[in-house]
Amino acid sequence: MTAKQLSVLVLSASLSLGLLDQAATACSRILLNTDHGHVVGRTMDLYIPDHPKLVAYPRGIARDGAVTDGNGVRWVSKYGSVVVNSLGIATSDGMNEKGFVANLLYLHDSQYETRDTRPGVANAMVLQYLLDVSATVAEALAELDKVQIVSVKAAGREWPLHISISDATGDSAVIEFVNGAKVVHRGKDSSVMTNEPPLDWQLNNLKKYRYFGGTEPLPGDIDPASRFVRASAFLKTIPAPKDIREALAEVYSIVKTVSVPLGAENTSAGVHSEDTWPTLWTTLADAGDRLYFFQASGSPNMFWIDLGKINFAKGMPIKQVSGEEISLVGEVSSKLKPIKNKHHRKPV
Secondary structure (H helix, E strand, O other): HHHHHHHHHHHHHHHHHHHHHHOOOOOOEEEEEEEEEEEEEEEEEEOOOOHHHEEEEEEEEEEOOOOOOOOOOEEEEOOOOEEEEEEOOOOEEEEOOOOOOOEEEEEEOOOOOOOOOEEEOOOOOOOHHHHHHHHHHHHHHHHHOEEEEEEEEEEEEOOOEEEEEOOOOOOOEEOOOOOOOOEEOHHHHEEEOOOOOOHHHHHHHHEEEEEOOOOOOOOOOOOHHHHHHHHHHHHHHHOOOOOOHHHHHHHHHHHHOOOOOOEEOOOOHHOOOOOOOOEEEEEEEEOOOOOEEEEOOOOOOOEEHHHHOOOOOOOOEEEEEEOOOOOOOOOHHHHHHEEEEEEOEEOO
8 A cells, every 4th residue: 555545535524524524433343352252343334435355365465654755664464364345445354364343433523643763554454453563462562662653644634543452361452542542442341332532431431321330321322422432331231142144243233232223313412413433344254163254234134254264375476355245145255256465565
C-alpha cells in the first residue's frame, strides 16, 4: 500500500465524516473465552460500502509502514494470515496461522501520539503489521512499543481508530490513543469493544446497569455505549458452552444483538436521525481450530476459511475471494484465487 493510496482512503473518510459530524458511529467486537476454545466476533459498520475482500497472505512478504515522512517501519511477514481488506487499502480484521486475531474499529475520540523518531506504521496498515509478526498478544504489544502508529491527515482531519487483539490462549488487549498517549487494557476488561467514548469511560458507565452493580435496565438503541452494555451483559450471562460449536453460536447470537440493521434510524439519546453506519459484515474467529467465518449483511449465507487448508509457504501467491459473492457458503479455501501483488513488494 502506498502513501498516496492511504491518503485517498483517509480523504474519502474525512470528507464524509465532516458531513456526518457526530452521526451514529459503529462496529462492535466480542471475545468469549471457554474451556473449549476462544472465539472473537466482530461487526463492520460503515457509512459507505467497503467492498470487502478476504485475502490469504503467505509468509515472506516484504512490506513497509506506508507513512509519508520517509521513516516507516519495514518488515517481512513471519506468519501467514487471512484478513478482510476494506476499500482495497486497509486490513480491517483478520487472523494468522498461529490463532492471533486483530480487529480495527472506529474511535472518534482517538488522539495519536505526537510524531517522534520511532519508525512509523500507518493506522490502516497496523493490523497487517501485527498479524505478520505476532503469534501472541504479548508479542504484539512488544512490537507496538517499537513503532509509532501514524494517522495521515487529509482535509484537516485524522482517521481515528482503536485496536483489539487476542490469541489462541485467550489473552486479549485493547489499544487506544487518548489525549495523545497510548492506553492499553489487557485481560478481562478487554473482552468487549465498541466505539466512543474510550474504554475507560465504557467500563465505568457499565456500573450503572443490572449485572454490573447498578439498577438500570439494558438499553436497546444503537449508540456505541448501549451496544457495549448489551454485549457485556449477554457475554456475562450466557451459559457455559458445551463445545466450540456452541461457543461460536453464542458469540454469533450476541453479535446480532449489537448489529445495526440496513436502513435503521438512530434514536439514541432522544435524537431521531437517519443512521448512516449500518452493519456491512460480520466475522467470527475460532482461534483454536483456525477457522475464520464471514457473513455479508446482504447475504443469507455464512462461509469460512480453514487456515489449515491454506499453503502459507514463502513464495506462494496471494489469494482472495470477494466478500460480496452471495453464492459462497461453507468452507471456501478452494475458492481463493491468486491476485497480482499490487500493494506489496514481492516475497523475499
